[in-house]
């Protein structure tokens with residue numbers, strides 16, 4: 001699909017891309033770049049690409065598609081590094097979990113004639129690094145693009161085709177909306193998980209070994225999320241601050257209401273709420289999507305990001 005694909009960042013997402021690109025023969029050549037020499041060496045041992053370099057600009061030089069898969073806080077620095085090496089007509093995309101900040105960081109560095117198309121595959125795990133990736137990661141998952149006004153439709157269609165061949169379904173929306181939706185369906189659940197596991201860890205009356213020994217499956221699910229990469233999630237929190245704070249405020253209000261119902265023995269209120277939430281889980285299962293972004297508020301490309 002592309003003669004030369006450069007993967008900048010070769011952790012869970014970058015290495016999953018490398019594997020599916022190879023399996024589906026989506027590139028003539030895969031060039032891999034990452035900042036850390038040790039990670040690059042591991043990528044080479046795993047045979048993830050054709051050539052390897054710690055110099056992102058060298059990787060991007062002559063590439064038809066550059067995919068930036070680094071923590072969102074590093075995307076501006078990477079964009080500055082690769083910009084002078086990009087060839088006219090190249091497409092640059094990313095996979096970051098937040099979109100408005102990535103656009104603000106990368107956009108200004110993108111030379112005229114280069115197609116910059118921000119993206120986000122809604123697929124991942126709590127693991128990180130090149131060993132954690134797998135070719136099926138994107139299978140039957142959503143990939144959301146947040147194209148900027150004036151995006152070349154052909155470049156967008158080609159990139160969409162690429163992701164379809166990686167197994168994904170495509171959606172587009174503006175970056176603000178993306179960040180709001182993801183704040184509730186992904187960022188808040190991770191923050192809640194970090195928090196509940198932290199609370200359990202701080203308890204004085206219940207020992208750490210009891211938490212481990214008796215952890216019910218509900219708590220275990222939280223510990224999986226709370227094991228996610230600290231650098232990645234620090235960056236998500238710092239770079240989707242407004243939307244996360246908005247969702248946290250709503251969450252806290254609703255939690256206070258739940259707390260009140262428990263305090264005052266309002267069983268009807270508790271029952272009604274638990275019935276309502278049970279229906280949501282059922283609709284997700286019926287839709288054949290155990291996780292992923294629900295249908296609400298999807299916006300078409302015709303209403304792109306205006307920031």
Ligand SMILES: NC(=O)C1=CN([C@@H]2O[C@H](COP(=O)(O)OP(=O)(O)OC[C@H]3O[C@@H](n4cnc5c(N)ncnc54)[C@H](O)[C@@H]3O)[C@@H](O)[C@H]2O)C=CC1
Nearest residue numbers: 009010011012013035070071072074096097124125128129
């Ligand atoms: N882990 C997940 O479940 C998902 C992550 N994402 C997004 O994908 C991006 C990458 O995440 P993962 O692959 O999970 O992380 P990871 O920690 O597994 O890999 C990150 C990679 O970026 C490299 N890196 C870090 N700083 C760099 C810099 N300044 N210059 C060049 N390379 C640098 C690291 O060496 C590593 O190769 C993040 O923006 C994250 O928000 C998106 C969907 C799911």
Ligand SMILES: O=C(O)C(=O)Cc1ccc(O)cc1
Nearest residue numbers: 097121122123124125126186
């Ligand atoms: O591990 C999980 O359950 C996830 O939710 C993975 C994930 C993490 C970050 C994203 O931006 C998208 C997907």
